[in-house]
Structures are given as structure tokens and as C-alpha cells.
Amino acid sequence: MSAPLLELRHLVKSFGGVLAVAGASLELAEGELLALIGPNGCGKTTLFNLVTGIERPEAGAIRLAGREIGGLPPQARVRLGIGRTFQVPGVFAALSARENLEVAATAAGRPRREAHEALERAGLAAFAERAAGELPHGLQQRLELAMVLLQRPRLLLLDEPTAGLELAESLAVAARLRRLVAAEGVAALVVEHDLAFVRALGAEVAVMLRGRIAARGPYARVASDPEVRAAYLGSRG
């Protein structure tokens, strides 16, 4: 059997003596969609930061398609196929939407034409010359995703893609994400709080509790896990 696309083994990371990630292990196959849920402060964003290289793990392994990448800087990991969006959209606020996509295309070694095509595809052509920071939140998120997709990632890490969106918008994001994974064969790991969105995603769910992956499986099964109910779902009613 070939190696999983992403393999995290016993990752540990602490900040000032507080364990943020405490031996988390996770596997993601090529083209797989997985939602990562968990209460605030359970280590989801730190886990993302470890995978993308903002933070270095104190122990454990991070492998992409069997290759250890734990020591590489973020830009090298991007070139190996990891794309990431941020909770606060990672657009360059003072640059125009068009220029944001041009930066992404240039960074990916693609012609500017592709940036302009992406602008059309994302439905942002009307806002091309507006500063990205002035766009409404939802459009900034769409712009960010379009920028990340220009890198043609094999693995997408999405940090709360529906934060600040209305329910209808979040459901549209879920549908778009499902289509993307099905059409392009991209694997995606989605950190999310919004359980309606997670259900709409129709994907497997992994639950992170106190720095570990505590449960994983279909939404219904995970949601009935007593530990998960007590720590997370229960608190949300």
C-alpha cells in the first residue's frame, strides 16, 4: 500500500510549558476530505501551523507522501503541494484583487494569464482593481482560496472557511469544496466550528481534544462518542 498523502505521528508542541499539541496522530489519503473539529484551544490551529511550517514540532513526524517535511520552511512545503487558507483571510490588503492573484501566479511559476482566468472563475472580475482589504469578508475568502488553488496543491488546509459567513453562504462553500475535491483530486483538511457546515460537507470528522485526535469517523458516530459529547458537542447543545 502506498504511503498516505499526509501522515502525522505523535506530534508534540508546547508554548511556555502548556502543551498545545500533545501527541497528535492523523492520516489523510490522496483526494480525501476530512473535517477537524474541537473546542477552542484544543490545538487545531497549532496543528495546522506545524503542518505548514510556521511552528516546528518538539517531537513527532510530519510526512507528505512518505517524505519527512518537519524541517522545511513554509515556502518549501508549499512547493511540495501544501496549500493553506487562514482564519483571517490571507490576502495582501493593500494590493488589488488582481495583483493578489498575480502574486500567487508568479509565486507558482505560472503566467499572469492564469491569474486573470482565476479572477473570472472566482467571480471577482468586477472587483479586480479594488484593494483586497476593502472587499467584504466572503469575497476575501474567495480570493484567498483562488490564490491558493493557483499553486495546484495536493493538500488543502482550510482554517475555518466559513468564519463570518451566513448559513446559506457556508453551505455554498461546503458544496464548492466537495466539488473541488471530487473534480481535482485534492485532499482537504478543514478546521471548522460550524457543525451545520460539517454535516453539509458529508465528510469524515476527526475530533481534537486537549492536543490529541480523540475520535475519527462518520459525523453521526463521532457525534455520539461520549467523550466528544462531554467535551465539545454537549457544550454546544
Add this chain to the structure above:
Amino acid sequence: MSREPLLPALVFWLVLALLPLWAPGWLLGQLAQHLGYGLLAMSLAYLWGQGGLLSFCQALFFGAGAYAYALAGLGRLPLLPESPALGLLLAVAVPTALAALAGLLLVTARVPTGPAWAVLTLVLGVIGERLAVASPFLGGSNGLAGLPPLALPLPGGPLELVDPLPSFLALLLVAGAVQLALARKIAAPSGSLLRAVREDPLRAAHLGIDPVAVRLRAFMLAAAVAGLGGGLFAAQFGFVAPPLLGLGLSTEVLVWVAVGGRGSPLAALVGALLVKTAEGLLGEWLGAGWPLALGLLLLLVVLLFPQGVFGGLLARLARP
């Protein structure tokens, strides 16, 4: 600014090119020197406005270019011939190499580009000035005098750039070429990468951009332009001294660039020409009051035109 509008630049250079038709020789000579300063101003505008790297040591590279020209022009470099032309080449090469070294320290040490970065550049500039004062090889605090001028190899015999008119025209050509080249660079894909890193280096890295490499290249390019300005300045002035690479000049450039507009090298160049020309005309008349007047001007500009007097204007023209 992501684009330098071409038309104002061409109009500006055309007006300057027509200046010899009526301007007196002394003014042309003065403008030739100020265009050397203008190169320094453009280098800082690129680094600061486009790259977000506020440097208090930009004159270090200007001075290094001037000293490199002086040493080669006087034949003081071991194994190398006495040659002003070689001096001009070194005036670009030495500051670029110096910036690569200093840049490794500043950029790769992951110093945040806020106050810590600015203070470190300031320290570098002070070190450079002290070294020049302490070094007998560089002429100590007296500097080096009697530098040969540059000579253009023309068919009818070499033309030495001594008289105001040929000096002015040569500087005009060089400064114009550099300004247009920087404008192209700013509009090019690599220019937008620099602005992306300025906005957010971490997010740039998440698009696969190496922020350290991008900043280092900008630092080196700015040093090359500043060094070229320094070399040409030394060639006209015939004399170099430690203040050319010191903190005083480094802060003066900041004023020119802030007055002109840091978003655009052209605006910064106009700022340099304007402030230096005003200093030439009013300095003597105002005496000790000149620095006060300059300070007042800077205050007004920062309050009324945060993008600089010409920067805001050009940005409006650049808008599609």
C-alpha cells in the same frame, strides 16, 4: 504604488533635457550633482516604499560607491589599474556585495522590519562612517581628493565629464535610464512579490515565496543604484569624505524621499532635486535657519501629504 505612470516620467525627463537651452552653466552643474543624489533617493524609495524596509544606512552604499570610484580612479587598489571606468563598475559592484553581506545579517536573522530593523541599519551606517574615519587607506577624516573625472570614449578623442553641460547630460541619461528600469521592475511580477512580502511575509511564504530571498534581492538592488549614484557623484565632485556614507546623509535622503513620495522612485527623485535646489538657493540666505525651514517643510508634508508631495499626485495619475 504598483505602477509608475509613464507619461509624467517622460514629460519630466523631456523638460530636464531641454533645460540646457536656457539654464546657466552653474545650475546645470549643480543639477548634475543633485541627480547623483537623486539616484540615492530612488534607491531608498524602492527599498522603503516598495519593500517596506526603512533604512537608515542607505548613504553607506552611496558612500561605498563613491569610495570605490575614488580608490580605482586613483589607482590605489592592489593588482587593479588606475581607471575611472573600472571605478564606476566597482561603484556598483562593491555596494552590491556589501549589501549582500549586511543583508545576510539583517534579512536572514529574521529581524522584524519595524523599529529593530531601522535601528540595526542605523548602527551599520555609523560603523561604516567610523571605519572610513579610522582607515588611512580611505584617507581618514580628510577623505580622498584629486579624483580623475569620467571620460567618454568618443571618436574624436575622449570627452572628460568636467564641464557642466556634458556632466548634466550624462547624469540625466543615467538617472533617466535607472528611473525607467525601476518603473519596469515595479510593474514586473518580481515587483509584486516584493510588495506582497512587504504586506505580509508569512502569508507570502504560504504562497511559496521565499521572503528572505525577495528582501535580500531588493536590498542589493537598492545598494547597486545608490552605489552608482555615489560613483557618479564622486566623479563630478573629485573628492570623497566620510560624511558621504554617514548618518547625516542617510537621514537627509529620508527627508527627500518623504517629501517627494516613497511610493514612487520618480517622486523621490523630484523630492531630492527640489530639496537640494532649495537648499542651494535659500541655504545661504537663511543660514542657520535652513535646517529649521527644512524641518518645518517635512512636518507640513507629513501632515498634509502622507504619500509625499508628488507621490500622491502620481498615484492619482496611475489609477486606471
